[in-house]
Amino acid sequence: MAIEVLMPALSPTMTEGTLARWLKKEGDTISSGDVLAEIETDKATMEVEAVDEGILGKVLVAEGAQGVAVNTPIAILVAEGEDVPDAVAPAQSDVAKNISHSETTAETSSAKDVRPSPLVTGVSSEPEKEWGETSEITVREALNQAMAAELRRDPDVFLIGEEVAQYQGAYKISQGLLAEFGENRVIDMPITEHGFTGMAVGAALTGLKPIVEFMTMNFSMQAIDHIINSAAKTLYMSGGQMGCPIVFRGPNGAAARVGAQHSQCYGSWYAHVPGLKVIAPWSAADAKGLLRAAIRDPNPVIFLENEILYGRKFECPTDEDFILPIGKAKIERSGTDVTIVSFSIMVGTALQAAEQLAEQGIQAEVINLRTLRPLDTATIVESVKKTSRLVTVEEGWPYAGIGAEVAMQVIEHAFDWLDAPPVRIAGEDVPMPFAANLEKLALPQPQHIVDAVKALV
Amino acid sequence: MEAGTNNAQTTGSNGPSLTREQFLQAYQDMVLIRRFEEKAGQLYGMGLIGGFCHLYIGQEAVVVGIQMALKDGDKIITSYRDHGQMLAAGMTARGVMAELTGRATGYSHGKGGSMHMFSREKNFYGGHGIVGAQVALGIGLAFANKYRGTDEVSIAYFGDGAANQGQVYESFNLAALHKLPCIFVIENNLYGMGTSIERASASHELWRNGEPWGVPGRRVDGMDIAAVHEAAEEAVAHCRAGKGPYLLEMMTYRYRGHSMSDPAKYRKREEVDAVRKTRDPIEHVKQILLDSGVDEASLRSIENDVKAVVNDSAEFAQTSPEPDPAELYTDVLLEA
Incomplete structure (x- = not known):
């Protein structure tokens, strides 16, 4: 049965090209994978490989021909002993019909009908739960208590970052955690944000729940590719197979007198990205309740703390189960x-x-x-x-x-x-x-x- | 330098060889990848596959040889040149081809494409489009193995083009420091896109790149399935024994362009032809099988079976529906 070899496209936008040269001639035996010809556009060159076997029965487009339309038959493959059929008009092939069909489908099925309203993101109608008794603690203590509680609750949770273990945290947020949870779960990292963030994201893709402490969020810039391209997008790119339960936390915004590279707010940067949740607590209760929720959340969460607030005291519920919902002002x-x-x-x-x-x-x-x-x-x-x-x-x-x-x-x-x-x-x-x-x-x-x-x- | 250069460090197939059954399986797996990629190239040319598409043709012995040394639970991650890895890991030709064509039946429901496919079931962690990113992610997979106390290993594939990314060295350091069971596999096909290794790297001995951190390395003839398998067995044994990471530099060659849109002006056709004629990894296995007494008809039967699988995958892909418009909004976040 004769098979038409069609002019391929180098890209979906290419409509025509040059048939630069034939590497096989009429009468040659063709195996699948053999390079038949080379085609060119102003940008690129591509080899036309045989997908079928047979004998090159007839070359329909001569070497050097320019402006050859995509999907034009350029040669005929025949079986051994078979004649080249007479009718070789460049009719639109079934495949070409398939393409136009699929394009039509894409255009007609508009997604507008299913676009959700931006309002559905809030959950304000529910009143906030009453947690009863409170005591005054610093934001630092609140963050520390939140991590300790979640480390106790779930063995898949671990903390990594620079100076989080032996040094007890550059800002003492992780004080005492090494002693309670050991070096397998509270892990000092060398100063290599790009590498250890990628490592943590990889671990999270397997289902572990890392807390990545950046000494300040400014250094997350070294790792922003992994936060956005690896953590935030993988669930979507995998069709829902691979979530990334991870928390990236650290002090954000201006501290005091530390200059331009250590003083900026990443709220808008990270809030721009679908696939991330972004939290910016103010009080100790915010810090404790929301960090616990962030660690339990199955998605990547950016948790923006503030160095100046670390030492501030606020009333915070003492209930062991205290937690706050993400997404509620x-x-x-x-x-x-x-x-x-x-x-x-x-x-x-x-x-x-x-x-x-x-x-x-x-x-x-x-x-x-x-x-x-x-x-x-x-x-x-x-x-x-x-x-x-x-x-x-x-x-x-x-x-x-x-x-x-x-x-x-x-x-x-x-x-x-x-x-x-x-x-x-x-x-x-x-x-x-x-x-x-x-x-x-x-x-x-x-x-x-x-x-x-x-x-x- | 050329694919499978014979120099002092390159290991040929002088280790424990494969059985005839293993060679037959390897032949089938390698032919599947090649025929699949040829079909993908064809569908791309017809406009059925859009965007980027990086073919694996020429490098088949690397993934097939390494896969033969792995067991269930071992994890794999690679770059955007990922179709071969997925097929070797046991992902279906149908699911991969359907993803390449952006269909609902693809591994990512059409939302990932050629560069972004994953399979939790087959422990395949992508499919990453940022050069070098999969190396840091790959040590994270190894970190998880160690954290959970298993003896599973992780394979992080990357090309010579990625070998000079900063995060690759951060990963060598972290993996060595924490003795992570990660095998770094550099698929050195001699070109990072259109730039030859000579023009991109001051060091041409990539297998030595882990030396400052004490990561043992080997250069291997990546066109020789038995050599790849033997080296992989050694690296896997090292990692499973808790001795930390291992680096394999696989000397290989890609016959096709970097991606489908490739000017093909940075290397001579004669160079490509010479590798195809003298170093082809599939022809190499075929010759071993014929010499061992397997008849042509048996090989042809394997080829026909493979061809049927590939044609079926193309048919499946083309007849599968595109994703439902509602899929646009799914899989952005998981329900808390």
């Missing part, structure tokens, strides 16, 4: 006149501003986002529908920041309720300076928020 202060949305250390700044505003008769509602992705849009929108005004506050840069996203969500879901344009307060759009006075000027202060609110109401 908290209204830290109720108010009716303006909604201030913030996260991490800036929640404290926003609350200071709210105090000052209250003295001037303006009641601000302060929302602590706690989770940056998925964003609790519902809580924000409900608040703005009450106050009609929005101010966002973050320490990171303004451009394409979290404030920009919050404002856009409000515009999409509560535009008609707004009485004034949203305002964002953010760090200045410069690398962090070292000098004390310049550093202070670069970061949001309570007064900035007070001024912005007063201009709105």
Whole structure:
């Protein structure tokens, strides 16, 4: 039976090319895998290999021919003793029909009908669980207790990072963990973020649950390829087969007087990425409840701490089972006149501003986002529908920041309720300076928020 | 340097040889990879496979020889030139071809493509498109083996092109430091895309690249299935015994371009032809089998069986539906 050899495409966008040369001639015996010809475009060269066996019965397109359309028959293979058929018109082959069929399918089956609303990310309708008795602990203690509790609870959980074991943590977050859990589960790493992050992600793909401590999140930049390309995307790329239960945590944002390379907020960077969850706690309760939830979560979670908050004390539930849901914001202060949305250390700044505003008769509602992705849009929108005004506050840069996203969500879901344009307060759009006075000027202060609110109401 | 160069460090097939049954199985596995890749190239040319497509033709002895030294539970990870690894690991031709064509029946439901396929069942961990990333991930697989106290090993394949990535050396250090059961397999096909090893690497002895960390290494004729198998057995035994990582440099050659879109101007056709004629790994096994008394008809029967599997996979791929539009939003996150 005669078989047509078709002009192949080097890429799906190629429509025609040059048949550069024939490497077989009429009458040659062909085995599958033999290179028959070479084709070229302006970019690339490709060999045409035989997939079938037979004898090269006829060459239909001569060597050197240019502008040969893809899928044009270029030769006929025949069986031994068989004649070349007369009718060799370059009719569209079955395969070519298949291609156009599949393209049509792709175009007609629009995905728009199934696009979920961005609002479904929030879970604000449920009231937060009451955990009873509290005691005052630092954020550092809260994080330490969270890791210890989860290490006790699940033998698949382990902690790796620089100085996490013998040194007891560069910021003492892992103090005492080596003694309790041993060197197989609390593991010091050399200063090789790219390598050990990849290692941790690989271990997580097998079902282990690593906690990766970055001495600061700035160093996660060394490993960002593994966080995004290896951790966040593998579940999707594997069609749901391979999840990556891992937590990347460490201090984020400006510390004090440590200069540009050690002072920046990664909230917006990581919140941009589907496949990641991003948490930025403020209080000790946030830190403890959300870190436990992050470690139990089957997905990669970025956990953005703040060095300046490590030593701050907050009331925190003492219940052994205390845990908080990811994706739920908290209204830290109720108010009716303006909604201030913030996260991490800036929640404290926003609350200071709210105090000052209250003295001037303006009641601000302060929302602590706690989770940056998925964003609790519902809580924000409900608040703005009450106050009609929005101010966002973050320490990171303004451009394409979290404030920009919050404002856009409000515009999409509560535009008609707004009485004034949203305002964002953010760090200045410069690398962090070292000098004390310049550093202070670069970061949001309570007064900035007070001024912005007063201009709105 | 050429594929399977005979120099002092290159090990030929002088170790314990394979049985006739093993050679027959290897022949079948290698022919399957080659015919599969030829078919993939053909479907690509017809526009049925889009995007990137990196064929394994020429390198078949490497994965088949290594696979023969492994047991259930051993883990495998590789780069984007991954079709051969998947077939050798026992993943089905249907599932792989369907993924190549972006169909719902593919290993990743059409959401991964040529470079991103995985099989939890076969312990195949991808399929990675960032050059060198699979090496750090690969020591993580080995870390998990050790953490769980098993004697399973992990194979991290990478090319000569990846061998100079920084994270590869970070991985050598971590694997040696923690005695991780990881076999690093450098498939040295002499070209990282269009740049020859001579133009890319100040060191041409990649098998020695783990020396500063005490990672033992061997250069192996990667076109000789018995040599590959023997070296793999040694490396696997080393790892299973808890002695830490091992590095194998497989001297091999790819007959096709780096990907389907390749200018083919960086090496001479004569060079490719010479390897095909004198070093072809499949012809090598075929000759051993014929010399051992296997008749042509038996080999032809294997070839026909393989061809049927490959044609069936292409038919299956082309007749499978594309993923449902709702799949766009699934598998981004797991339910907590």
